[in-house]
Amino acid sequence: MRLAVLALGVLLAGVAAGGGGGGGGGGQRRGGEGRKRLHRVQHGHCSYTFVLPELEACRGPDRYGNINAAQRDAPPPADGGDGSAHKLQLLETAMENNTQWLQKLENYIQENIKTEMVQIQAHAVHNQTATMLEIGTNLLTRTAEQTRKLNVVEAQVMNQTSRIEIQLLENSLSTNKLEKELLMQVTEISKLQDKNSRLEKKVLVLESRQQAELEDLREEKERLQDLVVLQSTSIESLQRQLHTASANNSILQRQQQQLTESVHTLLTLLSVSPVPLPREQKFRDCADAFKAGNNISGVYYLHIGNMTEPTKAFCDMETSGGGWTVFQRRVNGSVDFQRTWREYKLGFGDAAGEHWLGNEAVFQMTSQSQYSLRVELRDWEGNAPYSQYDKFQLGNEKQHYRLFLRGYSGTAGHQSSLTSHGTGFSTRDSDNDNCLCKCALMLTGGWWFDACGLSNLNGMYYAVGHNIRKLNGIKWHHFRGPSYSLRSTAMMIRPSDF
Numbered sequence: 309m310r311l312a313v314l315a316l317g318v319l320l321a322g323v324a325a326g327g328g329g330g331g332g333g334g335g336q337r338r339g340g341e342g343r344k345r346l347h348r349v350q351h352g353h354c355s356y357t358f359v360l361p362e363l364e365a366c367r368g369p370d371r372y373g374n375i376n377a378a379q380r381d382a383p384p385p386a387d388g389g390d391g392s393a394h395k396l397q398l399l400e401t402a403m404e405n406n407t408q409w410l411q412k413l414e415n416y417i418q419e420n421i422k423t424e425m426v427q428i429q430a431h432a433v434h435n436q437t438a439t440m441l442e443i444g445t446n447l448l449t450r451t452a453e454q455t456r457k458l459n460v461v462e463a464q465v466m467n468q469t470s471r472i473e474i475q476l477l478e479n480s481l482s483t484n485k486l487e488k489e490l491l492m493q494v495t496e497i498s499k500l501q502d503k504n505s506r507l508e509k510k511v512l513v514l515e516s517r518q519q520a521e522l523e524d525l526r527e528e529k530e531r532l533q534d535l536v537v538l539q540s541t542s543i544e545s546l547q548r549q550l551h552t553a554s555a556n557n558s559i560l561q562r563q564q565q566q567l568t569e570s571v572h573t574l575l576t577l578l579s580v581s582p583v584p585l586p587r588e589q590k591f592r593d594c595a596d597a598f599k600a601g602n603n604i605s606g607v608y609y610l611h612i613g614n615m616t617e618p619t620k621a622f623c624d625m626e627t628s629g630g631g632w633t634v635f636q637r638r639v640n641g642s643v644d645f646q647r648t649w650r651e652y653k654l655g656f657g658d659a660a661g662e663h664w665l666g667n668e669a670v671f672q673m674t675s676q677s678q679y680s681l682r683v684e685l686r687d688w689e690g691n692a693p694y695s696q697y698d699k700f701q702l703g704n705e706k707q708h709y710r711l712f713l714r715g716y717s718g719t720a721g722h723q724s725s726l727t728s729h730g731t732g733f734s735t736r737d738s739d740n741d742n743c744l745c746k747c748a749l750m751l752t753g754g755w756w757f758d759a760c761g762l763s764n765l766n767g768m769y770y771a772v773g774h775n776i777r778k779l780n781g782i783k784w785h786h787f788r789g790p791s792y793s794l795r796s797t798a799m800m801i802r803p804s805d806f
């Protein structure tokens with residue numbers, strides 16, 4: 309707006325100069341500021357100031373011929389009277405022009421202002437409407453958002469409320485139940501209290517009774533303790549007496565054993581006394597000797613098979629008719645039966661005591677005719693059964709002195725404890741048994757082990773008290789089981805037709 313005012317100011321100055329002639333500008337400056345007229349137009353915020361020349365100064369020259377500054381600058385007229393009229397006319401036309409121009413200007417300004425105002429108003433209205441609309445839409449969106457949030461919160465609150473209501477219902481139900489239970493329990497407690505009081509009374513009565521009984525019992529206990537002391541002293545004296553008695557008993561037993569042993573040796577000496585028989589009488593076996601009238605048991609020289617030297621053997625001339633050649637005997641463990649193949653082949657020990665005649669001799673004897681075998685057994689409890697086989701034979705050494713038996717009978721078990729189907733003889737250095745192991749090493753001695761069989765009369769000799777639970781002892785299964793070691797044994801043969 310200020311720029312428009314300035315432009316108009318310049319324009320009006322120009323118009324004033326045009327109306328006053330070429331030297332008008334200098335005259336205005338001399339006339340002073342008080343001779344100008346200011347025209348101001350106020351439109352809204354804007355104000356328009358028009359600087360217009362003073363019209364009275366243009367009415368004519370004063371008395372001294374001065375019209376205005378412009379006229380004073382103009383060249384002097386040619387004559388005095390007509391010149392002033394002309395000037396007046398010029399001034400009038402100029403005034404008219406000015407007036408017209410001013411009117412045009414005013415119209416122009418008014419039109420411009422009107423359109424501008426309209427535009428400004430429209431623009432302002434438009435802007436205001438737009439801002440209002442924007443604010444309105446913002447408000448609407450915010451309101452919608454708030455409404456949505458409020459809805460969500462409301463739904464949550466509703467949910468919570470319903471849940472709380474359900475919980476409240478449940479709680480009230482459980483509270484009801486609890487109240488009922490509580491009531492029941494209270495009644496029960498009162499019942500129990502009644503019972504308890506009754507029981508307490510009873511307990512008190514019982515306690516008083518028990519105390520009385522306890523006192524009685526204490527007195528009795530003291531009496532009994534005195535008795536126990538007395539009895540223990542008497543028991544101690546009795547034990548001492550028993551100890552001395554048992555010591556005496558063991559001494560007596562030892563003496564008895566020694567006596568029986570000496571009697572036994574005397575008897576054997578007596579029985580052995582007939583030996584040696586005259587060498588001229590050659591017996592193949594004890595049956596021959598018996599038939600020749602020798603009916604006393606003892607050691608005889610026998611000429612067995614094709615053996616060059618006579619062999620000493622014990623002849624049993626009493627058992628079951630006599631005539632038995634004894635080829636195995638155990639009585640007291642005096643002879644070691646842990647021997648090699650060769651020793652079992654040729655024989656060892658003492659013919660009058662513990663003895664093994666030899667596998668070769670037995671093979672030779674049993675290969676000349678049919679023989680029977682009798683096994684005499686005795687345990688540590690005094691039982692003396694026997695086992696007998698109608699037919700008995702040994703194979704030769706190449707056949708490992710295989711054992712052939714038939715026709716079992718006897719009292720040492722209902723079944724035979726010897727295997728009868730041709731088992732080979734085994735020693736610790738010759739394994740001919742039917743086991744992957746070596747039975748002779750496990751069970752000791754030399755025997756017709758099967759795998760490892762039900763018997764071994766050549767096992768370890770165990771004294772009385774040490775003879776049970778011994779798997780490697782002198783065993784005859786069907787008599788005393790698999791782990792009982794016997795006291796004495798004898799194996800003897802004679803011809804089947806004796």
Ligand SMILES: [Ca+2]
Pocket residue numbers: 739740741742743744745746747
């Ligand atoms: Ca074997």
